[in-house]
Amino acid sequence: MPRVSEEHLERRRLQILDAAQSCFARKGFHETSLQEIFRESGLSAGAVYRYFRSKDDLIRAIAARSQPLVVAILEEILDADELPPLDEIVARFAVGVVERMGPGGAAWIAPQGWALAAYNLPIREAIADLFRDSRAWWLRVAERLQDEGELAPEADPHAIAAVLTSIIPGFIMQRLVLGDADAETLREGMRTLLSTDPAL
């Protein structure tokens, strides 16, 4: 017999997560103190601890909810319409990333998750899932292209998926540190690559 509506609980949870994400994007997981999150969220220590067992829990939750983002971008591309050319797919992905990457956006958090993955096993597993999902998505794309005869029948779609998955973090990082990565450049680069004589 809960005294408070389920919805209220969910709203509180979100309020905390948003505050945490904002702080984490600004100062990083470790250099953000819980005090700052209390302040940013407008809640007390006790209140936050009612929703999250520990700082680690909060970090995990933030990492977890940032994770599906990239895959979501990809899904939307397939959902929207029929398969565009590969350079267009890549470009749309880039647009999605850029849109969700304002400072404070989830993609600002992503590299921090990758860093954790280097030594924190549970986080690594979560990040691994993300990459597996991306790869699975690209695999589907590659297979469809192959079905449609636009990829050589003897081509290995898994290898293509691995390469295209590789592009994601690098695009995010270039955007993050150089600020000049954009969808058009990526599209142009892909197109050039695709039209290159493989025998070179």
Next chain:
Amino acid sequence: MPRVSEEHLERRRLQILDAAQSCFARKGFHETSLQEIFRESGLSAGAVYRYFRSKDDLIRAIAARSQPLVVAILEEILDADELPPLDEIVARFAVGVVERMGPGGAAWIAPQGWALAAYNLPIREAIADLFRDSRAWWLRVAERLQDEGELAPEADPHAIAAVLTSIIPGFIMQRLVLGDADAETLREGMRTLLSTDPAL
């Protein structure tokens, strides 16, 4: 033990950096305490502080010396012989990364540097330099390919450089969290991409 040779000083510095890198790879910048580095290096607090002003300084030094690594791999490829085909170049790069990526290797540190870049401006600038260097290297490759007629004259070498630079972090991350990324897959994927009809 005064009046020590310059070489001794340099050896000590390296001893500390190696210990720090090992710890950082194992537990991350923030979750490694200086005590652990003292223990790992076999030196006292005071000794370490003679060579590095603060933990931050140590982190910066580690980040700085991991930085040239990727570019070094690239340089070696050009130095070695004449320009191999693009998929071969990518494959060699991958081999270089894998070789230098045992746990504790510098590439294990890289994502932690990327994470810092999200909110630490000096570090971001250092990381930005890394990406600029990579891009510059790929640009030279692209221009040479173009000179040799293996890339369309109207192609934009900058765009190619951006795409190929993008692949680096993603390959490292897939290696790190999935463990299954290897040079052959990357080569195969690149070859397929290059032989794909761009009109698809």
Next chain:
Amino acid sequence: MPRVSEEHLERRRLQILDAAQSCFARKGFHETSLQEIFRESGLSAGAVYRYFRSKDDLIRAIAARSQPLVVAILEEILDADELPPLDEIVARFAVGVVERMGPGGAAWIAPQGWALAAYNLPIREAIADLFRDSRAWWLRVAERLQDEGELAPEADPHAIAAVLTSIIPGFIMQRLVLGDADAETLREGMRTLLSTDPAL
């Protein structure tokens, strides 16, 4: 123990200040560790830090609250009744100092404040205020004596104030290190001085 009364907060603050003063009187500002103050106050590090931002802050607070003490002694003399003879005033001041100078008393702290004043500008300013206040008080006394015709009309009351202000620290120090300074001696010495032929 949240939502605590203002009074509770004030009591805590006092509890800490008293503990700090006791420690400082026993071992000096610099040779007292915060651990000792935590122990003496019965509070934890975190609790103390809720009320004072740093050890320096604590030192400043102790110095600040010891400051008004001497002036308070002086004020009480004027408040009490009409102006007694000068030697009596000085004697009463001495009594006040002695009474408030048990080991651990604020006057035990005073010389430590003077020492800080030699190189710590903010503290110097605070101590300067103390001396200004003392001098202002003695000036009022001198002017009243002049009004009442007991001081030559051509006398400079500021000069008198400077001399009488000078006596304070020396009396405190003699009491502190020799232990034999008392009000009667001071009164007697003043009386002799006052009855001395200035032409000597």
Next chain:
Amino acid sequence: MPRVSEEHLERRRLQILDAAQSCFARKGFHETSLQEIFRESGLSAGAVYRYFRSKDDLIRAIAARSQPLVVAILEEILDADELPPLDEIVARFAVGVVERMGPGGAAWIAPQGWALAAYNLPIREAIADLFRDSRAWWLRVAERLQDEGELAPEADPHAIAAVLTSIIPGFIMQRLVLGDADAETLREGMRTLLSTDPAL
């Protein structure tokens, strides 16, 4: 059979003491690190430790050599000529203090010694000697004045000595924190006091 001349040793010792005094005047006993003294003196840690067993030893030495200063000023007054009037004696003392009180001068150190006296017994004893010496000197003055009939025969010279001794620290402190204390004001104040009708 000392390898080094006695004179060389003494010069080194002085070199260190001067450096220490300069640092102590600038930052205080406790806030000066030995490193700073090494730097200021141009000597190495080992060299300084050859002459002083510890930092405490150095502090004691500085306190000890600053101590005779005030008494020296007093002695010079008596040595110079025959006994001047009391207000002149006080004024000369003030001149002596002011002359030796530039920042870095010994009198800048004095309050730090007084502070130590509050809780450090050996230092207190040393400071006590200083006050005893001052008092003894004033006692001699008072007795001579009494002999010369310029002080009432029934006056207590000890009481006078106590009062005049009291003036010293207060003058130093006013000079230190207010900067405006000078010999003329002190002389004027003393003269006024001496010419005041004690019956007031």
Next chain:
DNA sequence: CATGAATGAGGCTTCATTCAT
């Protein structure tokens, strides 16, 4: 449910001191 005062372990750093060269 919420508050926020309190806890205390543990982090980073300094610095007096030693001793091999």
Next chain:
DNA sequence: GATGAATGAAGCCTCATTCAT
């Protein structure tokens, strides 16, 4: 005699977490 690299205890302070109100 002198040097200065090295030691390591101890200091100040932060911060995740708890719990009485």
